[in-house]
Structure formats: C-alpha cells, structure tokens
Amino acid sequence: MRFRSRREAGQELAVRLLEWASSGDLANVTVLALPRGGVPVGAEIARVMAVPLDVLVVGRIAAPGAPEVGIGAVAGDDPPVFDRTGLRALDLSEHELGSQVARARVELHRREWVYRGRRPAPDVRGHSVVVVDDGLTTGITARAALGHVRRGGPLRLTLAVPVCPRRTAAALRDDADDVIALHRPDRLGSVGEWYDDFRQVSDEDVRDALRQPHPAG
Numbered sequence: 021m022r023f024r025s026r027r028e029a030g031q032e033l034a035v036r037l038l039e040w041a042s043s044g045d046l047a048n049v050t051v052l053a054l055p056r057g058g059v060p061v062g063a064e065i066a067r068v069m070a071v072p073l074d075v076l077v078v079g080r081i082a083a084p085g086a087p088e089v090g091i092g093a094v095a096g097d098d099p100p101v102f103d104r105t106g107l108r109a110l111d112l113s114e115h116e117l118g119s120q121v122a123r124a125r126v127e128l129h130r131r132e133w134v135y136r137g138r139r140p141a142p143d144v145r146g147h148s149v150v151v152v153d154d155g156l157t158t159g160i161t162a163r164a165a166l167g168h169v170r171r172g173g174p175l176r177l178t179l180a181v182p183v184c185p186r187r188t189a190a191a192l193r194d195d196a197d198d199v200i201a202l203h204r205p206d207r208l209g210s211v212g213e214w215y216d217d218f219r220q221v222s223d224e225d226v227r228d229a230l231r232q233p234h235p236a237g
Contacts, residue, residue: 021203025217026057026154029182029202030064036200037069037150037180048175049148052076053229054165055135056221057211058153061182063229065152074142075135075226076151076169078161079128081120083110092117093161094124095168103160134223135230145173151196155211156184159192166195183214 023029041049049071053062059075066073081092081100091110092102100121102114132141151165162179169177178198186204193199203214212218 022213023182023215025215026060026182026221027064029154029215030061030152031068032202033061033152033180033182033200034065034068036202037065037178040178040198040200041069041148048146049150050074050142050144051150051152052142052144052165052169054078054151054153054161055131055226056223057155059226059229060221061154062150062152063232065150065180067232072142073230073232075230076165077128077131077135078165078168079124080161081117081124083112084116084120090158090160092121092124093164094121094128095164096128097125098164098168098171100124101160101164101167103158106158131223135226143172144169146175148176148178149174150178150180152180154182155208155214156181156188156192157208157211159184159188162192163195166192170195183208183211 051062051066051071051073053059053075055075055077062073079094080090083089083091091106092100094100149169156162177196179192179196180200183203184201185208186206189199189201189204
C-alpha cells in the first residue's frame, strides 16, 4: 500500500504513536525530524499529537568520486557512522574517508544554520524523543541520528518511519527503545516507490514547518 504523500504518512504514523503512548507520556514527547524529507512527516505527527517539532540534521558521507552513493553519516560533532557492507563492497576503509567526512560536517553545520539560525538545539534530557524520517533503506542516517540523540540522555527513544526494510528495522532495535515502521518489506529499492507524491522538499519548506505553532518543549 502506497502513501499519497508524506503528509498522509505522518498522519498514519501519528495514529500508531498515539496507540503506543499513554496520555501521560504525551506531555513529555518531542518530535525530531530528519530534513528534508522527514520534516513533512514529522510536522504531521507533531500537529496530530500536539507536541513540539524540531529538526535533527544528519550529514551524508558520500563515496569518493561517487557523490550519489552514501556510505556513512554524521550527526553533530559525533564520530561518523559507516555502512560496513558498503565499505566492503567498495573496498574502502574508514581511514580513506577523512575528506568526505569533513565535507559532510561542513554541509551539516550549514544546514543547521539555515534551519535553526542561532536557536539552540532542543534539550532532550528526560524527554521521550521520536526521531522521524520519510523512509529508510540501509538505515545508516537513522543510526547516526539515534546515536546522537541517545547521547543527550532522553527518557525514551523511538524511531518512527512510514517504510523500511524488515532487516533494517530489526538492526535498528539496538539503537532505539522502539522502532515503529508502518511497512516492512523484505526488499526496498527506493523510498520514493512508496509515495504517489514524492516531490523534493525545499529548505524553505523545512523553515515553514518549523515556523508553525507547536507546543513548547
């Protein structure tokens, strides 16, 4: 079953999350969406659940000479997280990727400034945090994001996505307290295959979503 849009996917996830959370939990929930595609999904979840929304920017590490191939990710100033299977397939080691990691960090900090400006990242200590994306394939960006949030000391950490491969969801259970995925196919060629409308989300779309009124964290 395909989603008509990211907004619809967010609405369906919100229903699942409301079933998952007790009324007492909702007073302490923060939604962190991965830009750009995860933001329309996360915005709908935050709206339906009446909880705060913010972004969690993750830098994508590309393979040398192949910018379309992602082999790792980095969040904040944390150590990079690599797709070990991808490294083996390309006969690469982490030590060869210093320049790629540096470029990913520069882009990460640029996008944080674009979306947040001088506003600090939310303090997640003691909060129940829901990390949201529009879908996963290898899950490497989600792993970097979850590790970064975990270092902030959340009370509970949940990953919520509309679709991801069954194997990826199972692997990420080591990184989150809960993994909620509406669809878990055995194989997933691309996330866009699961949407009728998978148009590109712009930086302005992200800023607009963050300007919408949300409960204070």
